[in-house]
Amino acid sequence: MPELxxxxxxxxxxxxxxxxxxxxxVRAGRKPLRKPWSARWRTLLVGQCVHAVRRRGKWIILxxxxxxALVFHxxxxxxxTVSARNERVPAHxxxxxxxxxxSELRFNDIRxxxxxxxxxxxxxxxxxxxxxxLGPEPTDLDPAWWRQRLAATQRCLKAVLxxxxxxxxxxxxxxxxSLFEARLHPVRIASTITRAEAGRLRKAIVTVLDRAIxxxxxxxxxxxxxxxxKGNYQNEFRVYGRTGECCPxxxxxxxxxxxxxxxxxxxxRCQQNHV
DNA sequence: ACAGGATCCTGGGGGC
DNA sequence: TGCCCCCAGGATCCTG
Numbered sequence: 490m491p492e493l494x495x496x497x498x499x500x501x502x503x504x505x506x507x508x509x510x511x512x513x514x515v516r517a518g519r520k521p522l523r524k525p526w527s528a529r530w531r532t533l534l535v536g537q538c539v540h541a542v543r544r545r546g547k548w549i550i551l552x553x554x555x556x557x558a559l560v561f562h563x564x565x566x567x568x569x570t571v572s573a574r575n576e577r578v579p580a581h582x583x584x585x586x587x588x589x590x591x592s593e594l595r596f597n598d599i600r601x602x603x604x605x606x607x608x609x610x611x612x613x614x615x616x617x618x619x620x621x622x623l624g625p626e627p628t629d630l631d632p633a634w635w636r637q638r639l640a641a642t643q644r645c646l647k648a649v650l651x652x653x654x655x656x657x658x659x660x661x662x663x664x665x666x667s668l669f670e671a672r673l674h675p676v677r678i679a680s681t682i683t684r685a686e687a688g689r690l691r692k693a694i695v696t697v698l699d700r701a702i703x704x705x706x707x708x709x710x711x712x713x714x715x716x717x718x719k720g721n722y723q724n725e726f727r728v729y730g731r732t733g734e735c736c737p738x739x740x741x742x743x744x745x746x747x748x749x750x751x752x753x754x755x756x757x758r759c760q761q762n763h764v
Numbered sequence: 765a766c767a768g769g770a771t772c773c774t775g776g777g778g779g780c
Numbered sequence: 781t782g783c784c785c786c787c788a789g790g791a792t793c794c795t796g
Contacts (some may be wrong), residue, residue, distance in 0.1 A: 492789055523772080523791080547790080565790055566774080581774085600773045602790060621791090644767065653791080660789050710776080712789065729789095750769065752787085 491563045492547060493627070493658030494701035495712050495720065499569055500544040502715025506571040507551065507594065511538040514587040522583055523564065524604040533557060533607060534586070546623050546657030556610045560617065564602025566711045570595055599711065622654040627694045630656060636687045639679040646682070646690070647675035648749035659694060662707055662729045665754045667694045669728045674762035675753045676746070700725065728754040 491499070515531040537553035544550070549569060551559040561569055574591050584596035584605055596605055608614050625631070638655050639646075649655055650664035659667065668675050671693035673686060682690070706712060706720035709730070713719055723730075727737045732745040736756035746753050 495789070562790085564773095565788065598773095599775070600788090600790095602773070642766085648767080651790085662789055707789070709789070749767090751790095 491567065491706070491712055492660035492663050493544075493698055494663070494704075494722065495706035495714075496544050496547050496549060496563065496658070497702050498706045498720065499563075499715040500542050500549055502718075503549075503551075503569065503571060503594070504542045506592065506715070507539045507542055507588075509538065510592075511536065511589040512553070512586050513589050516585040516587075518583040520583065520601060522598065522601050522604050523562070524606055526584065526605060527607070530607040534559070545618060546626070546653060547660070548618075548623075550614065558608045558610070558614045560606045560608055560614070561596065562604045564598060564600060564604070566599040567603035568595075568597040568711065568713055570597070570713065570715055570717050572717065624652075624654045624657045627656055627658060627691075627698055630691050630694075632688060632691065635691050636684060639682050639687055642679045644679055645675060645748060646673055646677045646679055647751070647753050649679045650694075651749055651751065656694065658698070661751045661753075662726070663694070663697055663701065665729045666697045666701075666727060669755060669760060670697050672759055674760045675748055675755050677762050728756060730754065 512534050515534050517526045534553065537555055539551060540554055541552040547562060549561040563569065571592050571594050574587065574593050578595065579597055581599045582595050582597045586594040588594065608617055639649065642649060646668060647664055650659050650667065651661065667690065671690040673690055701707060701722040704720060704722035704725060705714055705718065707722040708719035709723055728743050731743045732754060733742050736743055736759055738759050739756065741756055741758040743754055744757050
C-alpha cells in the first residue's frame with residue numbers, strides 16, 4: 490500500500506524517535522509474513538542501538554551499531570509506528586521492538602504481504618537490493634538511461650511505472666497521478682514515447698511525489714505515518730479514485746480501466762494516446 | 765526473453 | 781442479518 494511518499498513520511502517520523510535509542514527486547518508473532526522472521530535475529534538485535542533510519546524505494550532500513558540492517562517492506566497494509574508501551578497493541582501486530590525508554594517500535598500488517606529481514610552488514614544490504622535489481626530513486630533518474638528503458642519495452646506506460654527495476658518507489662496511486670501530470674495516456678506503449686515526453690514524465694514523477702511528501706502521503710484506508718498520524722494527499726488526487734468525476738483541467742469525466750492487473754484512472758481528453 | 769495473469773492474505777462495502 | 785462478490789498504496793512466481 491504505501492508508496493514512496495508514505496514510506497518517506499514514516500522514515501522522517503521514526504528517525505527522531507529511534508536514532509540513539511537501544512533495542513531492549515524483541516517479540517515476534519506466530520503468523521508468518523511474506524518472508525519468515527528468524528528466531529536468532531532477536532539475539533542479534535537485543536542490546537543494539539539504532540544508528541540510522543533510511544529509505545530506499547519502498548523499503549525502510551533501520552541500521553544498528555553492529556552494522557546489521559533491519560529491512561522492512563510494508564506491502565499493502567503494513568504499518569511501522571513508535572508508540573508508548575502502555576498504548577493498546579492492535580490486532581495484526583507481528584513484531585514489537587521494545588526500546589530503552591517507555592516506547593516501542595511496532596510492525597502491524599493486516600494482509601501480511603509485508604516483510605522484515607535482518608541483513609548482516611553493508612555489503613549484504615547492497616546485495617539485497619542488487620538481487621531484486623531495484624531501480625534508481627526518482628530524483629536520481631538519469632535522463633538517457635530512463636529514455637533507454639522506455640525505448641526497450643513494449644509494455645504500456647502504467648506497467649513500466651509500476652516496475653521497481655525501472656524506477657523505485659512509484660506505486661498505483663502515484664503512477665496514475667504522474668501520468669496525468671505529464672498528460673500521457675497510461676495505455677501508451679513505452680517504446681513509442683518521444684524524448685520530450687520521456688523528460689516530461691520523469692519530471693512529473695518527481696513533482697507529484699514531492700507534493701505528496703509535503704502532505705505526509707495519502708491515507709485511503711490503512712496508511713498512517715510513523716507517529717500514527719494519517720496523510721492528507723488523498724484530498725489532492727486529480728485522477729486516482731475519481732472515476733466519473735470531472736477532470737480538474739477539462740469537463741471530461743475521469744475514466745477507469747484495468748492495466749497490469751491494477752485499477753488505472755485517467756482523463757481521456759487530457760491524456761490522449763497519440764503515437 | 766517478455767508480458768500478462770494468478771497468487772499470497774484480510775477486511776470493507778455493495779447488492780440481493 | 782447473512783452471504784457472495786468485488787475491491788484494495790505490492791511483489792513474485794508461473795505460463796503462453
